[in-house]
Structures are given as structure tokens and as C-alpha cells.
Amino acid sequence: MKPVVFSGMRPTGKLHLGHLVGALKNWVPLQDTHSCVYSIVDWHALMGEYEQSKAITSNVYEMALDWLACGLDPDKSVIFVQSDVPEHLELQMVFSCITPLGWLERNPTYKEQLREIKTRDLQTYGFLGYPVLQAADILLYRATAVPIGEDQLPHLELSREIGRRFNFIFKADFFADCNPILTETPRLLGFDGRKMSKSYQNAINLSDTPEEIRKKVMQMITDPSRIKLTDPGHPDVCQVFSYYKVFIGDKIKEVETCCTGAKIGCTECKRNLANILTEKLAPIREARAAWAAKPKNVKDILDSGAQKARALAQETMRQIRAIIF
Numbered sequence: 001m002k003p004v005v006f007s008g009m010r011p012t013g014k015l016h017l018g019h020l021v022g023a024l025k026n027w028v029p030l031q032d033t034h035s036c037v038y039s040i041v042d043w044h045a046l047m048g049e050y051e052q053s054k055a056i057t058s059n060v061y062e063m064a065l066d067w068l069a070c071g072l073d074p075d076k077s078v079i080f081v082q083s084d085v086p087e088h089l090e091l092q093m094v095f096s097c098i099t100p101l102g103w104l105e106r107n108p109t110y111k112e113q114l115r116e117i118k119t120r121d122l123q124t125y126g127f128l129g130y131p132v133l134q135a136a137d138i139l140l141y142r143a144t145a146v147p148i149g150e151d152q153l154p155h156l157e158l159s160r161e162i163g164r165r166f167n168f169i170f171k172a173d174f175f176a177d178c179n180p181i182l183t184e185t186p187r188l189l190g191f192d193g194r195k196m197s198k199s200y201q202n203a204i205n206l207s208d209t210p211e212e213i214r215k216k217v218m219q220m221i222t223d224p225s226r227i228k229l230t231d232p233g234h235p236d237v238c239q240v241f242s243y244y245k246v247f248i249g250d251k252i253k254e255v256e257t258c259c260t261g262a263k264i265g266c267t268e269c270k271r272n273l274a275n276i277l278t279e280k281l282a283p284i285r286e287a288r289a290a291w292a293a294k295p296k297n298v299k300d301i302l303d304s305g306a307q308k309a310r311a312l313a314q315e316t317m318r319q320i321r322a323i324i325f
């Protein structure tokens with residue numbers, strides 16, 4: 001039996017390059033070696049964005065298009081929407097009985113978000129329990145491998161602790177440890193140099209047109225000490241170069257030599273990058289458009305994914321009830 005992988009993403013809008021290199025590039029090949037369960041976690045989105053709940057529905061659909069376009073394959077993986085499988089909430093309830101408050105209050109991600117996010121009120125019971133639901137997501141499928149970004153490590157650690165505590169309290173050897181599968185690719189910054197994020201509007205989306213990509217690349221910050229074309233550049237401080245590093249692999253030396261040897265101007269260098277990104281994203285954009293033309297098929301995929309997920313989830317809950325009561 002193949003090991004089970006679980007991962008989820010909050011439907012907060014269109015996917016961008018950060019999601020592609022940070023997550024999906026990892027998720028797609030795992031489909032051939034693992035038994036993969038991928039969920040669009042809309043309850044998690046609600047926890048933070050309950051005041052804009054209506055947007056979640058269209059975001060779920062947009063995310064499904066992006067996932068399918070990137071190569072998540074419903075014939076290989078279980079692809080579904082979290083709220084279609086009520087057992088997630090059932091297991092969350094069980095876990096909430098045994099999770100000490102201190103674990104949640106000490107969670108660094110939680111503390112940071114309370115500190116940083118001022119536009120939404122996150123001082124709620126639900127938001128404190130965000131990692132409890134995440135643990136339920138993973139353990140409901142008895143997953144042992146979780147492809148995630150580094151920022152999610154504290155959450156995964158909590159999932160592991162919650163699973164162990166369940167085993168300890170109910171004297172069962174039921175949940176195995178879940179471990180991260182981290183992506184090697186360095187994190188991409190947004191085209192303004194800040195963290196790439198939908199809320200900063202600084203991301204290149206997977207669905208962007210060539211023209212949109214070009215405009216965004218042109219805004220990237222290059223080596224500020226390079227004023228004239230004849231000034232040698234310092235690629236390591238240039239944002240354009242950091243994108244090259246992620247997207248062209250071997251050919252990176254060429255760009256480096258051209259830059260440090262002042263053989264290329266930044267405008268041309270940016271134009272080249274825009275072309276490379278356009279070319280990389282073309283198949284995704286086309287596949288996305290093809291899926292978008294068949295909304296009924298997308299809906300059917302999510303429905304049948306939910307059925308499969310539900311069958312697995314019900315079996316786990318049956319065993320959990322037998323352990324508890």
C-alpha cells in the first residue's frame with residue numbers, strides 16, 4: 001500500500017507563481033508514488049474571512065480550475081472541497097476535547113497573525129482552533145506525509161502532537177506521525193520585493209495574460225547601483241535574477257555573466273524573463289481555459305472526489321468512535 005499524502009489550500013483567490021513553485025510542483029509528482037488526498041479547505045478560509053464569506057464560493061471554483069490546469073489528476077488523486085465532507089468537523093470536535101489551550105495560544109503563527117492582521121477580527125474561538133481542524137484534515141485520512149511550505153511547520157508539529165495525544169489518552173496505537181515534505185525551491189517574492197501575497201497585489205497569477213506578466217515583470221526591482229548599461233550588475237540583489245534562478249535552472253550562468261559583464265540592459269533582461277514566464281505558464285493558462293469552458297465537468301470532479309473522501313473519512317470515524325466509546 002502506498003503511503004497517504006494529504007495537503008490543503010485555503011481558497012482565497014487565484015493561484016500565483018508562489019503556489020506553483022512552493023506547492024503544486026511538489027503535489028503533482030507525488031500522485032505517482034503516493035495515495036494523494038488534496039482538499040480545498042473552505043472552512044479554513046471561513047475562519048479568517050467570515051465577513052466575506054460569499055467570495056469563498058467563487059474562490060473554490062477558481063482554485064479547482066488552477067489545480068486541474070497544473071496537473072492534479074482526479075484519476076490519480078482524491079480532489080475535493082473540505083466542507084463537502086462533514087467528518088472533518090466531527091474529528092475536529094474530538095481533537096478539540098483533548099488539545100490543551102496552551103498549545104494553541106503558544107502557536108507562533110497564531111500569535112503573528114493576531115499581531116499583523118488588523119483589518120479582520122481574528123480574536124475568535126474558531127480561529128484559535130485553526131490548527132485543530134488542520135490536524136483533523138490530515139489525520140482523518142491517516143496521512144503520514146504532508147507537502148507544505150516552511151511557514152506551515154508549526155501547524156504540522158501541532159498535528160503530530162494532537163495525534164500522539166489521542167493515542168495516549170485513548171490508549172490506542174491509531175495515528176502514525178505525519179511528516180512534512182518540504183519543497184526545495186526558494187520562496188519567490190512578489191514583484192515589488194515584498195512577500196508574494198494576494199493581499200499585496202504583487203503576485204503573478206497562473207491565469208495572467210502575456211501582457212499582464214510583462215507589465216508585472218517590468219515593475220521588478222533590479223540592482224539599484226546599475227544606472228548605466230555599462231555598469232556591471234549584481235544579480236544577487238536583483239529580483240529579476242531571483243526569478244531566473246527558479247525558472248531556468250542550468251542556463252542561469254549565462255544570465256549571470258551577461259549581467260556582471262554589463263552585456264545586457266535590465267529592460268532587455270526583464271523582457272527575456274517575461275517571455276520565459278509566459279512560455280512556462282502558457283500550457284497552464286490553456287488548460288485552465290479548457291476546464292473553465294466545462295464547469296459541469298469541474299463540478300462532477302469535485303462531487304466524485306467528495307464521495308471518495310467521504311468513504312475514507314467515514315471509515316476512520318467509525319474506528320475512532322469504537323476507540324473512544
Ligand code: TRP
Nearest residue numbers: 006007008009010041044134137
Ligand atoms: N493551513 C494551510 C495553509 O494555510 C492550509 C491547510 C489546511 C493545510 N489544512 C491543511 C495544509 C492540511 C496541509 C495539510 O496553507
Ligand code: SF4
Nearest residue numbers: 223233238259266269
Ligand atoms: Fe537584474 Fe538582469 Fe539587470 Fe542584472 S541585467 S540587474 S539580472 S535585470
